[in-house]
Structures are given as C-alpha cells and as structure tokens.
Amino acid sequence: MRFGINFFPTVGPAEKPADRYFAECLRLAEVADELGLDHVKTVEHYFHPYGGYSPDPVTFLAAAAARTASVRLVTGAAIPAFTHPLKLAGKLAMLDNISRGRLQAGFGRAFLPDEFDAFGVPMDESRERFQEGVEACRRLWTEEDVRFEGRHYAFGPLTLLPRPYQRPHPAILVAAAFSPESCAAAGRAGHGLMVVPSILDRERLQGLLAVYREGWAASGGAPGAEHVHVSYECYLDEHDSSAAYAAGRAYADNYRAKLAEAVTAWGRTRSDQYQGYERLVEGVKRIDYDASLREDKLLVGTPEEIAExxxxxxxxxxxxxxxxxxxxxxxxxxxxxxxxxxxADRVLPEFTRPREQSPAAAR
Amino acid sequence: MRFGINFFPTVGPAEKPADRYFAECLRLAEVADELGLDHVKTVEHYFHPYGGYSPDPVTFLAAAAARTASVRLVTGAAIPAFTHPLKLAGKLAMLDNISRGRLQAGFGRAFLPDEFDAFGVPMDESRERFQEGVEACRRLWTEEDVRFEGRHYAFGPLTLLPRPYQRPHPAILVAAAFSPESCAAAGRAGHGLMVVPSILDRERLQGLLAVYREGWAASGGAPGAEHVHVSYECYLDEHDSSAAYAAGRAYADNYRAKLAEAVTAWGRTRSDQYQGYERLVEGVKRIDYDASLREDKLLVGTPEEIAExxxxxxxxxxxxxxxxxxxxxxxxxxxxxxxxxxxADRVLPEFTRPREQSPAAAR
Ligand SMILES: [Ca+2]
Ligand SMILES: [Ca+2]
Ligand SMILES: [Ca+2]
Ligand SMILES: [Ca+2]
Ligand SMILES: [Ca+2]
Ligand SMILES: [Ca+2]
Structure with missing residues (x-):
C-alpha cells in the first residue's frame, strides 16, 4: 500500500482565511515529503466551502512541487469540462516539468449542478466532455502535429509545449463514483482509478474494483501494477480512543455539512448522466457516524485502531x-x-512497500 | 524606478528541456527575492518556441511564490480569451493567497493568430472578450453574489472562492501594444499598463504613456502612483563592451527569430481588431540590432553603459x-x-526608490 495526503478544503472565509489554509497545506506537503509519503493530492471545486478554496488544483500543486523533492503531485481530480484541453494539457505539462516528473494526472467528470450551471456546461454532456478532454490531453502529451476533431473541441494540427517530462505521458487516473462501466473502461485504458469509499457499500466498491482490475488485466496490464486511489478522512489520537471518537465525529460532521450544502441543487436537478444523484440530498443526511466507523469508512482511532x-x-x-x-x-x-x-512512525511501515512505478510506466 | 525579471522562454525542446528551463527560472526567482527586486513576471503563449513553454503563467508563478518571500508575482500577461473568467479569477485568487498578497494581475488580448485558431476564438471578438474577462475578474474579486450577463460569459449569482488576499483586489495591469485608446482606457480604469518598447518608436511610446497618464489623472489617480511596466532584453558584460555587444546580438537574434516564426500566420490573417498586424511579418525582419541599441531598446553593455x-x-x-x-x-x-x-550591486541603487504601494492600493 501507499499513503499520501488529500487536501480537500472544507472551510470558508468565516472559518479560516485562504492564505492560512494554503500555508498549512504547504507545510504539510513538506512533512509528507520528509516522511517519504507517496503523494499530495488536491481537488477542483468552486463557490462552496465544500472544496471551493481550490478552483484550480494545478496552482496549489505547483507551489507544493516547489517546496518538495520526491512526493508525487496528484490532481484529484481536474475537471476537463471546465478547462479547454489545450490549457489543461499545457499546465499539467508545466507542472510535470517543474516537479521533474512527479505529476499523476487525475481527471473527473464533476457532479455538482451549481458548477456546471456557472460554466454554462450542460450536465448531459458531462460524459462526452470528460472523455474528449482526457483523450485530447493524452494525445497532446504523446503525439506531435495533433489534429483533434471532437464534438466539443477541434484544433490542430499543432504540437503542445512544453512536452511532458514523463514519457510516454504522466500517469492518468480517473475518478469514478458509482459506475461499473466507467471503472471497466478505466482499467481497459490502462488508467488508474480514484474512488471514495465513504459513499459506497463495501460490497459495491469491491465490485467496482473487480471490474476495474478485470479491464486492466484484459488489456495486458501486469497484475498488481494497477493503481487504485482511495480517500479516507483520518483523525488520530495517540493514546485516547474516546477522544479520537469524539473529535472524529466533529471532523466528519463538518465534512458532511459542507457536502450537504454543496449538493442542495440536486433537489431541483435531473440528468440522464447522473442517475440517482437526486437521492444525494437525502443520502448525505442519512450518513451515520457510528455505522461509518463500523464499516471502516473513516480512519479514526488510536494508532493501533487505525492499523486494524x-x-x-x-x-x-x-x-x-x-x-x-x-x-x-x-x-x-x-x-x-x-x-x-x-x-509514519507507528502504523504505515507494516503496510508500505518500496515505491512502485506509475501505472503508465509499468505497462 | 523598480526592477524585476521577465521570464519569456524563447527556447524549444531541441535547445533546452523544459524541466531545466523551469529549474533555472525558479533559481533566478530566488535570486530576485534575495536582491530585493520588485517582481518576477511570465507570459502566456502556446505551441511556438516564442513563449510556448509557458501556456499558463499562474502555474509557474505559484511555484515561484512557494520559493520566495517578498518579490511580486506578475502575469505578463494572462489571456482572458483563452480561460473562463471563473477559472481565471479563481486561480489568480489562489495565487494571491498562496503568496500572501504578492500578485499583480496583468491581462492581455493576445495577438498570435495560431493561438486564437487553436482555441476556436475569433480574433474579431478579441477586444470584447478581453474587456468582459477583466471586468468579470474584477467583479468576482470585489463583489459577492455576482450576476454577470456578458456577450460571451453569463453566470451567477455566485460568490468566488477563495476571496483574494489583497483588498479591494490585486492590482490589475493591462498589456497594450499600439493603441492610444487602450492606454487611455487603462488609465481611466485605474489599471497599470504594460508596454514593450522594442516594437515602438520612442515618440510613439511617449505618446501612449502620455494618454495613459492623462486618463489616470482624469479619474483621480495620484500623480506618480500610476504603474507602467516596460520590458527590455538585458545582456551585461562586467568589463568588456565589445563582448556584451556581440553576445547581445546573438541574444536579440534568437528572440527575433522565435518571434518571426510565431507571427508567420499574420501573412494570411486579417482582423479589424488588429489593424496593421499584417505588417508584423515584414516589420520583425526589419528590426535592426544597431539601431535598437542606439535607441536604447535593449539593455546591452557594461554596467556603466546600462546605467547610461x-x-x-x-x-x-x-x-x-x-x-x-x-x-x-x-x-x-x-x-x-x-x-x-x-x-543590483552597481547599477540599480541609483534608480530605485523604496518599494511603493500597488496602483489599486494607492488610489
Ligand atoms: Ca483550426
Ligand atoms: Ca473534513
Ligand atoms: Ca437529461
Ligand atoms: Ca446560471
Ligand atoms: Ca531572448
Ligand atoms: Ca474582420
């Protein structure tokens, strides 16, 4: 297993000014680098305290790259629907060079109606825009004189500068929420997968990972070289299980409150490409802290409990x-x-193996 | 006077890999910070060795921010036509927070037909897109619940996160090439101005600065608090004037060759909003090194000559x-x-005054 940090701001200006938030994150990125952790990752969201301090993950990761030497930098996820692929491929290639090959490019479809509405992008085009955007980035990174003729983007022939540092290209990770088809497609394409266990039953997530790994193997990927990112809220108390339990609840409650506010628009939104999302409003309300703990959807506890x-x-x-x-x-x-x-001192050594190659390089 | 560095990459992969280019720039940004220089600045260009290593100035400046403590960070210029204003305002606000208020946001219209063609943006919409983009950023930075109804962008009501660090907003600079109207408008709006002396007769540039300063004064700006950025290629030899002259020629020739390649498409492009640009192809060829030196369009020479x-x-x-x-x-x-x-040791002290407030803060 590998371990890194997910920077997902769930604060607004009333709780913490953004300059302090970023200073803290850069400090923690340095700590991650010093401890030999695998990666730092951050999100792309807008307007709401649910992630909204991070409308451009590349901007933060470029700062983190300049403060670190070996930790990987992961967009978790960048949203192709909101940035022209020439711009997105270009700035990711800059980050790959600035960091000397430490980028892992995670892409997502986004799921908040307010964000699509603000950018004037129909949610019903989400899947096509995502696929076109990822494919455009991959081609811009690997080919010269690219001529791209998509439904949403058309350009070329042209050659992207700068060329990415990693060849054939930085590892591509794909964010998936509920869809087995998306997971299978990611595996077949040789992409990594990013999933969020807190919103899924364990059996359902196991099913998604199984079809992802089948797709990976079917396209000739080496078993065990596939790349699955899972995110967990983590709250540790060194000695006191009850203190961890209480503080972890406050931590999880804040995250849930911010998520609940961000998904409000699902109460009045429907999209063929997000079937079932209208249930998010109710679903978020029903999240139960004790049940989440029982199901290991949160890493809360003493070092021994977290190890378990x-x-x-x-x-x-x-x-x-x-x-x-x-x-x-x-x-x-x-x-x-x-x-x-x-x-890093007491828990992770049992689980970590030497750093492996990225999925793209391993194929 | 104030002095900073303009990072304008005029190399391609055959000349210098991008990772080395950025490592060198970050090193020089640290030197600029140590020497107490005013700013580091970088450009937005694509595809050609003329600036193409820098498709996203914010990405480099975020890395520079993480390596420095006091130097200002200037987009010179960011192009609103190629990035949605929600994205552009958001990532500039992130940079302003990451740098604790060191951003100066320079915006430009762009002028290379290949770039407009690639993004599918008509050059004849350049002026409107620029004005809408800058206005959208300014409103997103200063207002809450922004409802924007432009010809190219419409959104809201929404409140940008993060809020910028600087209040009322980061200084806005506007790139101008030839147009007195643009310079006058920039002055009236209280914006700074970025100009390029190497492409203009001295008298013409003096005329542009005069109308800019008139606009500034007419809108109540304090005399002397206006903010004019001028860029110069600089090649110094500590002792040997002839050596500086020869090496400066190679330096200027490279810049001119890269510019000439980038403007090729002006041979087959016309736009009402870029009148006279079709003459750039010939104009670049006619640039004369000796005449440029005589007219002080290049900072080439010994320290004494550069001071003169x-x-x-x-x-x-x-x-x-x-x-x-x-x-x-x-x-x-x-x-x-x-x-x-x-x-910094032998030339600048004669010209530098204590660091002044930014134009926005001074008004
Ligand atoms: Ca075209
Ligand atoms: Ca949280
Ligand atoms: Ca529909
Ligand atoms: Ca709307
Ligand atoms: Ca040059
Ligand atoms: Ca026309």
Missing amino acids: RLRRIREHFGEVTVSLHVNSGTTTVERAERTLRVL | RLRRIREHFGEVTVSLHVNSGTTTVERAERTLRVL
Whole structure:
C-alpha cells in the first residue's frame, strides 16, 4: 500500500482565511515529503466551502512541487469540462516539468449542478466532455502535429509545449463514483482509478474494483501494477480512543455539512448522466457516524485502531493507495502534522512497500 | 524606478528541456527575492518556441511564490480569451493567497493568430472578450453574489472562492501594444499598463504613456502612483563592451527569430481588431540590432553603459517599472544570475526608490 495526503478544503472565509489554509497545506506537503509519503493530492471545486478554496488544483500543486523533492503531485481530480484541453494539457505539462516528473494526472467528470450551471456546461454532456478532454490531453502529451476533431473541441494540427517530462505521458487516473462501466473502461485504458469509499457499500466498491482490475488485466496490464486511489478522512489520537471518537465525529460532521450544502441543487436537478444523484440530498443526511466507523469508512482511532482498520481495508480492497484527509481546515495544522508523523512512525511501515512505478510506466 | 525579471522562454525542446528551463527560472526567482527586486513576471503563449513553454503563467508563478518571500508575482500577461473568467479569477485568487498578497494581475488580448485558431476564438471578438474577462475578474474579486450577463460569459449569482488576499483586489495591469485608446482606457480604469518598447518608436511610446497618464489623472489617480511596466532584453558584460555587444546580438537574434516564426500566420490573417498586424511579418525582419541599441531598446553593455541607457529611459518615460529579460534559455543561468547580482550591486541603487504601494492600493 501507499499513503499520501488529500487536501480537500472544507472551510470558508468565516472559518479560516485562504492564505492560512494554503500555508498549512504547504507545510504539510513538506512533512509528507520528509516522511517519504507517496503523494499530495488536491481537488477542483468552486463557490462552496465544500472544496471551493481550490478552483484550480494545478496552482496549489505547483507551489507544493516547489517546496518538495520526491512526493508525487496528484490532481484529484481536474475537471476537463471546465478547462479547454489545450490549457489543461499545457499546465499539467508545466507542472510535470517543474516537479521533474512527479505529476499523476487525475481527471473527473464533476457532479455538482451549481458548477456546471456557472460554466454554462450542460450536465448531459458531462460524459462526452470528460472523455474528449482526457483523450485530447493524452494525445497532446504523446503525439506531435495533433489534429483533434471532437464534438466539443477541434484544433490542430499543432504540437503542445512544453512536452511532458514523463514519457510516454504522466500517469492518468480517473475518478469514478458509482459506475461499473466507467471503472471497466478505466482499467481497459490502462488508467488508474480514484474512488471514495465513504459513499459506497463495501460490497459495491469491491465490485467496482473487480471490474476495474478485470479491464486492466484484459488489456495486458501486469497484475498488481494497477493503481487504485482511495480517500479516507483520518483523525488520530495517540493514546485516547474516546477522544479520537469524539473529535472524529466533529471532523466528519463538518465534512458532511459542507457536502450537504454543496449538493442542495440536486433537489431541483435531473440528468440522464447522473442517475440517482437526486437521492444525494437525502443520502448525505442519512450518513451515520457510528455505522461509518463500523464499516471502516473513516480512519479514526488510536494508532493501533487505525492499523486494524487498514488491515481490513487491505483485505477487502487489496494493495490500494490511501489518500489521508488529515487537514480539513477545521482542526489545527499542528494536529495534522502530528497525525502524519505518528502514522509514519507507528502504523504505515507494516503496510508500505518500496515505491512502485506509475501505472503508465509499468505497462 | 523598480526592477524585476521577465521570464519569456524563447527556447524549444531541441535547445533546452523544459524541466531545466523551469529549474533555472525558479533559481533566478530566488535570486530576485534575495536582491530585493520588485517582481518576477511570465507570459502566456502556446505551441511556438516564442513563449510556448509557458501556456499558463499562474502555474509557474505559484511555484515561484512557494520559493520566495517578498518579490511580486506578475502575469505578463494572462489571456482572458483563452480561460473562463471563473477559472481565471479563481486561480489568480489562489495565487494571491498562496503568496500572501504578492500578485499583480496583468491581462492581455493576445495577438498570435495560431493561438486564437487553436482555441476556436475569433480574433474579431478579441477586444470584447478581453474587456468582459477583466471586468468579470474584477467583479468576482470585489463583489459577492455576482450576476454577470456578458456577450460571451453569463453566470451567477455566485460568490468566488477563495476571496483574494489583497483588498479591494490585486492590482490589475493591462498589456497594450499600439493603441492610444487602450492606454487611455487603462488609465481611466485605474489599471497599470504594460508596454514593450522594442516594437515602438520612442515618440510613439511617449505618446501612449502620455494618454495613459492623462486618463489616470482624469479619474483621480495620484500623480506618480500610476504603474507602467516596460520590458527590455538585458545582456551585461562586467568589463568588456565589445563582448556584451556581440553576445547581445546573438541574444536579440534568437528572440527575433522565435518571434518571426510565431507571427508567420499574420501573412494570411486579417482582423479589424488588429489593424496593421499584417505588417508584423515584414516589420520583425526589419528590426535592426544597431539601431535598437542606439535607441536604447535593449539593455546591452557594461554596467556603466546600462546605467547610461537607464538614465535616458527614465528621462524619456518617467518612473517606470523595468522587467529585465535576462534568461531567454539560450544563455547560461549562471550568467543570468551574475547579471542580476552585478546590476543590483552597481547599477540599480541609483534608480530605485523604496518599494511603493500597488496602483489599486494607492488610489
Ligand atoms: Ca483550426
Ligand atoms: Ca473534513
Ligand atoms: Ca437529461
Ligand atoms: Ca446560471
Ligand atoms: Ca531572448
Ligand atoms: Ca474582420
């Protein structure tokens, strides 16, 4: 298994000014680098305290790249629907060069109606725009004199500058929520997969990973070289299980409150390409902290308890890459740093193997 | 006067890999910060070795922000026509927070037909898209619940996150090439101005600055608080005037060759909004090194000679901010660093006043 940090701001200006939030994240990125963690990752969201401090993940990751030497930089996820692929491929290639090959490019479809509405992009075009955007980036990175004739983008012949540092191209990861078809397609394409266990039953997530790994193997990928990112909120107390339990609840409650506010528009939105999302409004309300803990959807506890959770996660999901959400903005950076140091010292060695090649390079 | 660095890559993969180019620029940004220089600036261009290593200036500037403490970060220029204003305002606000208020947001219309063609943006919409984009950013930075109803963009009501660090907003600079109307409008709006002396007769540039300063004063700006950025290629030899002259020619020739290749499409392009640009193809060919030197369009020479040039520049253009292009990618980073250190030691003290407030704050 591999471990990194997921920076997902769940604060607004009333709770923490953005300059402080970013200063804390850069400090934690340095700690991650020092501890030999696998990656730092951040999100693309807008307008709401649910991720909205990060409308452009590349901007933060470029700053993190300049402060670190070996940790990987992951967009988790960049949204092709909101940026022209010439721009997106270009700035990701800049980040790959600035970081000397440490980029892993995660792409997502987005799912918040307010974001699509603001950009004037129909949600019913989400899947096509996503596929076109990812394909355009891949071709711009690997080919010269690219002529692209899509439904939403058409350009060329032209050659992207700068060329990416990693050849044939930076690893591509695809964010998937519920769709087995998306997971199978990601595997067949040789992409990595990013999933969120907190919103899925364990059996359903196991099903998604199984079809992803089948797709990977069917296209000739080496078994075990596939790349699955899973994100967990993490709240650790070194000695006191009850204290971790109480503080973890506050942490999870804040995340859920911010998510609930961001998905409000699903109460008045329907899209063929997001079937069932109208149930998110109710679904988020029903999330139960105790049940989430029982099902290992949260990494809350003492080091020993978190180790037990990780053993079960490995048993259920295999050798995945874990992104730890230790810094929502609502707790102190000192606590987040202490969490990382204690984990690195007492928990992670049991689970980590030497750093592996990226999926693109391994194929 | 104030002095900073203009990073304008004029190299392609055959000349210098992009990872090396960016590593050198980050090193020079650190030197600029250490020497107390005013700013580092970079460009937005695509596909050609004329600037094409920098398709997203914010990405590089975010990395530079993470390596520096006091130097300002200037987009010179970001192109609203190629990025949705929600995205552009958002990532500039992230950079302003990451740098704790060191952003100066320069915007430009772009002028290369290949870039407009690739993005599918008609050049005849250039002026409107520029004005809408800048206005959208300004409103997103200063207002909440923004409802924007433009010809090219419509959104809202929504509130941008993160809020910018600087209040009321980061300084806005506008790139102008030839148009007195654009310069007057920039002054009236209280924006800074970015001009390129190498492509203009001195008298014509003086005319542009005069109408800019008139506009500035007419809208109540304090005299002397206006903000004019001028860019110069700079090649210094500590002791040997002839050596500087010869190496400066190679430096200028490379820039001109890359520019000539990038403007080729003007041979087959016409636009009402770029009148006279069809003459660029011939105009670039006619640029004469010796005449450029005589007219102080290049900062080439010994420290004493460069000081003499700067005295004349100050006499002609007033208390401008000078962006030094010391690192095209074709010379060594060691030479570029030495140039900065010698200038800071022996030339700039005569010309620099204590750092002033930004134009926005000064109004
Ligand atoms: Ca075309
Ligand atoms: Ca949280
Ligand atoms: Ca529909
Ligand atoms: Ca709307
Ligand atoms: Ca040059
Ligand atoms: Ca026309």
